[in-house]
Structures are given as structure tokens and as C-alpha cells.
Amino acid sequence: MGLANKTIIFVAGLGCIGKDTCKALLKRNVKNLIILDRLDKPEIIDEIKKVNPKSNVTYQSYDVMAPVSESCKQLAKIFAKYKKVDVLVNGAGILDDHQIEKTIAINFTGLVNTTTAIMPFWDIRNGGPGGTVCNIGSVTGFNAIYQVPVYSASKAAVVSFTQSIAKLSKITGVKAYTVNPGITATSLVQSFNSWLDVEPCVAQKLLEHPTQTTEQCAESFAKAIERDENGALWKMDLGTLEPIKWTIHWDSHI
16 A cells, blocks of 8 residues: 555654654655654654654654553544544564563553554444554564563564454454564664573674664565555565465364
């Protein structure tokens, strides 16, 4: 889908990959970019806005760990103002296997809650217009970094959840796909904790591998959003966008 004149909600759009992806989207002339983030960084918002002054960029404080009911209230105000939202990007994530509950809450539960909260506004069974959910996973979701099993498992959960949402599109009218960055030069990978300290130097060892820049990742990210392919599992690594073949899709006959 062409992104000109589209309205996109970007959760965690002020992080390293998020910021550069927002810029890449603005270069594609999105009409409205609504950034939801716990960070309050006016200077980053200004930096993003300068990319395309013709696009409308707004910021709202948002906690991905808020309950579904609170997210619904915030989204209701957004839909009341903009009338139509085309894409929800769930981009929040942390990498720290010492913080087990927080990792699962941000990487998976928050993504599920935000997706659940937007469904009443899109669901064709309610007379909605449909929409698209873009969930950020990680290559660890299908190729685990075993030293951080909690993080890897949270990203595998994102892949599974998103595949299910995509399968339900015939019922709900809501498409979904996952974008999965490879090793990217962000603050997340500079220093992080392994599970039970099984590998004290896991960050250093990870960065020994080929690493892409956030700009390279962002360009692939924007291309995936343009393609809008329901059920896609995209690998974004070293500046490339590559479809990944997942396991056999078992169709339910319940």
C-alpha cells in the first residue's frame, strides 16, 4: 500500500529504531503520524517533524503496560480526532533477562493489550473498516539467543500471536505481520544481562557479529509497512528485507 495520506499510530516511536523508522515513513508522505511513547523527548519529536513539515506529527504519553481498558480510552480519543487510522505499529521492547516480568510485560503483554484495544475500532463485525497491525519481533523469535531465553521467548510469542491475528483477518478484517530485526546498533545491545548470568559478556559476543545500522533497519521497516502483506514474517538484517518461511500453518477446523 502506498503510505501517502495514511494515518499511522507508532507505539515506542522515539527509540533508536522507532525514531529512524518514523523518519522513513515521513519521507513516504504519511498524512498523520501519531507517536505513543513513555519517553517525553520534545527534541526528538522536533527532529522527526523536520523530515517532512507537510506531514502531521503528534506525540502522546503512553504506557504499554497499561490495562486494555485504559488503552481503549486513549485510542477512542485518537479515533474521535482522526476518524480513520490505517496502521498500528507495536514497537516497544526491552532486552534484559534479569527483568523477567518486565520483559514479558513490555515485549509481549503490552503488544497484545494494545492490539486488543484497537480491535473494536477496526473489527468489521462491528461495522469497522479494518486495519493493519505491524508488530516488531526479532530474529530471536525463530532463532533464539539461548543466553537470553526470556527475551527470545517473548519475541517467539509475538510471532505466534501475530500469525494468529493474520489468520483471523477473514473474520475481523484486520491484517497483521511481524518485522524482525537482526542485530542492530541500538542502545539495547550495547549492554544487557543474560538469564541467571550464564554469559556475562553476551553483549560483547553479540556485537562481534555483522551489525546493521538503525537507518538500514528503518528503511527495511518502512518497506514492510508499504507492502502490507498479511501474515508476513519479515527478517530485516544488514539492510535487507527478506521473507521467512515459518512452520507449517495448521488450519483449525474447530
